[in-house]
Amino acid sequence: MARLDIEIQSRKMLKPSASTPDNLRRLKLSLFDQLAHRAYVTMLLNYLPSSSDHETISYDKLEKSLAQTLIKFYPFAGRFGKDDPFSIDCNDEGVEYVQTKVHADDLPEFLRQAVGPNDIESSLLDLTLPVMVHMPSSPLLGVQVNVFNNGGIAIGIKISHIIADAFTIATFVNEWAHTCLTGTITQDTNDYLPSFGQLSSLFPARVLQLPSPPNLVPNYYKMIVTRRFVFDALAIENIRKTIKKDSTSDDMIKQPSRVVVVMSLIWKVLTHISSAKNGYSRDSSLGFAINLRGKLSCVPSLEHALGNYVMIAIANMEADEVRKDELNDFVKLVGNTIRDTCVAIGKASSVDDISSLTVNNRKKGVEKLVQGDKMDVYTATSWCRLSWYEADFGWGKPFWVSPVGFNAVEGAFLMDTKDGNGIQVTVCLKEKNMTEFEKHLHILSSTPIVG
Template sequence: MACRLDIEIQSRKLLKPSASTPDNLRRLKLSLFDQLALRTYIPVLFNYLPSSSSTSYDDELEKSLAETLTKFYPFAGRFAKDIDPFSIDCNDEGVEYVQTKVNADDLAQFLRGQAHNDSESSLIDLLPIKDVEPSSPSSPLFGVQVNVFNNGGVTIGIQISHIVADAFTMATFVNEWAHTCLTGRTVSNNPGFGQLSLLFPAKVLQFPSPSPDLNTNTTTTGPNYKIVTRRFVFDALAIENLRKTIKDNDMMMKQPSRVVVIMSLMWKVLTHISSAKNNGNSRDSSLGFPINMRGKLSCTAPSLEHALGNYGMMGIADRKARRKDDELNDFVKLVGNTIWNTCEAIGKAESVDDISSLAFNNHIKGVEKLLQEDKMDVYGTTSWCKLPWYEADFGWGKPFWVSPVGLNLIEGAILMDTKDGNGVQLTICLKEKNMTEFEKHLHIFSSTPILG
């Protein structure tokens, strides 16, 4: 049994923006992409080593957060379902802001002393929002928990409703907050809220019935459905060695990226596990992943490279059942070509209506596959790579480790850059029995587990 972190809450409040949101910005319409996002919180931890300046962080962090919220004003609002189900009431009600004292020397030492199976529950305790309905009109859209360890190390736990932000938006916010805290000045440019909803407004949509419950983190109880999380790191050398095993073929993306290689490897291992469970008989399999659309559109006049909110389209790679396991090369081809084909379709779209239809149709395709989980395997993953997670310096240096936490997803994974920018951290959530088998295959790809 794991020993939980001994956390003492010093303060908890609803922190409001330092200036009121203007009346003309009080209602933020949601976009189609916001509408299709999961009704859940995106959780991430920023972990900092102790420094002389981290002992006097309280006032600066809180003040700079309030100032940053004046620009990211929807985060301090609430869902306005009683008025308009497709909008945010930017009423400055506030974000959840918690300050704690952690009675442990430091995070890394604590986790090294924990049983590998139990460390995730300790990390979840470092997050601010618990036991609330993510899409309730009364629930906060954003939360911050500042955890200070005995040695002065700091872990900032952040959660944001996926309906108002994707990973790009969260990374943008955290870096603007850090910049304001470090320099005392806000970033001059204004964030692009509202751009996407003007072009791609939310609308009444018809989904397949019965629709799977895509918007909660609940799972069936019982030993076969316990969800566990592991993290594995692939350094630059491990990724290069994997690339060397990929043969030349007719893949449209000739040089597979780090993300394509690791996503493909994960999919290969999971299909092998599925085949072994079915006496060597493989099943049809799909891997779904969002593709960031910023900078990919040619049919719209305004630049959307910095648009905030959700702006990703689902890509789905399909693999038919085989008599034998495919090579990594085959999975790389499936994933790479899916990305290439989806981006080509986005670039060739002649109107925003074409983009909306493509996004919705791809989403429905994913839903329909989930409805067939008794007949096929469906996996989901997403990449947070190439985002400036490790640039967030609040005044006591850049983080030594950034990671998602507490995802509770079935057969899902998130990829992030390692601190040096050359490797990939794979955070994967699987049913417990599947995870046991997944770890047995570590020798295939020479990765190492880290911090939980």
């Protein structure tokens, strides 16, 4: 399959099915929203053709349920504030909604080719997403429903990172699916009160003096290639067995999580590629986000807050600490960084403490990036333990979920596999670095990405 024959059947600006109340028409951004990357986050949910156990898709029902869901997620149908850069005008202008017919019979076969070794993702998977450019006047959310000849469905989503982190996106997707499946919006209870505005009332956006990130060279994004790998449960356990036990370490290091194991291994491989390329070891940093929900003792009521609510943590390794075969060092650094950051979060006695910690960590991250010609800086994003595979619109749960076009910087993007025990890793590197990275495939599971 050299190309995707896709026919746009309808395109519209879909509005919420009820107007947003006047008292919710202006949403102030939080400090965390302010620090989020100004770009769309993408997601692709893929569904096999409906079986006799599930109803046939009703496109009117899918569209209607999204309009209903937007009542609850009203900022998604708004636009960036024209007179206030730290706000969203919740004006119900709508979200980009596209429905297509894909003239191909087999969705799994298409996906196997699109995420295969030939790096044709940009020309295939990107076509399953709505065409949108992240600008002040642009929609904040876009949805494209792609229907294959045999009934397979790929739902492509683009959403501005400024209004949503992974938790928020997963909450939205599952609420939309629930509404489509049942015809009703989830009723709020005392145990589940997701809402916008909670974070900005406590952590308002502000004028910040942050160092400017380095300018990317022309065509930088075109230099980045994307590959996907799967660590199944057995592969992760085998890697764990290679980690030497240290009686002085705490439980996080003695029994590292799946995410810590995979993150650490990827970081180790990347540092060795750098050493081989440069002829010497360089200082190296790995930055990753920590979800703050449920971690603040000073503000315990934000467990289900919507918007961005994460803090950057940075693990650092000096050049002389890099060893050829010691995964332990990387596991300790990642594990200790997570532990120390969570301890600092837990000890914070006020929202000001959390704000200062968030801003300071962001400054450190940008300062590392500025030194890019002298050291190596990587990012790793984990969307594990979120309910991506629970989104049933009425024709079953998705058989594969993945981000698309995650090529902003060199790094890795982690998500659970469908069984919840393994981890799918989307790796983005410059082409020469990717060639070296793929030589380490012997440490990876042979589990296929799709199918």
